[in-house]
Amino acid sequence: MQHLRPLERRVLSMSADGVEIDEIAKRIRKTPDRVESIIAWTDVPRTRPTIRRSPTPVESRVLALLAEGESHERIGRRLHRSAQYVRQVEGLAHYRQGTEILRSMRDEVTT
Numbered sequence: 001m002q003h004l005r006p007l008e009r010r011v012l013s014m015s016a017d018g019v020e021i022d023e024i025a026k027r028i029r030k031t032p033d034r035v036e037s038i039i040a041w042t043d044v045p046r047t048r049p050t051i052r053r054s055p056t057p058v059e060s061r062v063l064a065l066l067a068e069g070e071s072h073e074r075i076g077r078r079l080h081r082s083a084q085y086v087r088q089v090e091g092l093a094h095y096r097q098g099t100e101i102l103r104s105m106r107d108e109v110t111t
Helices: 006-016 021-028 032-041 057-067 072-079 083-110
Strands: none
Touching (some): 006 032, 021 032, 057 072, 057 083
């Protein structure tokens, strides 16, 4: 179960515990076909975990709105989320940007 995403680990765990595919699908709000696909995909070998190096579209939008002067509360209302959620998204976006900068600096040094 090395290098699996949390959803994949959860589905495999439930499957190993004997939970039926239909019940797993209901619990994770997916179709039974999707659950079977998730299980099949876990057999595909992976060399390392997937790494998201750039901000997601939501993170990019939040950063853009903050740069325009919008408040966390107002952005939260626009996204139908709380201000705390917006702050969390902002923090993740800054983290991803920082790791991207560090990787590019490391790549420059090694070349």
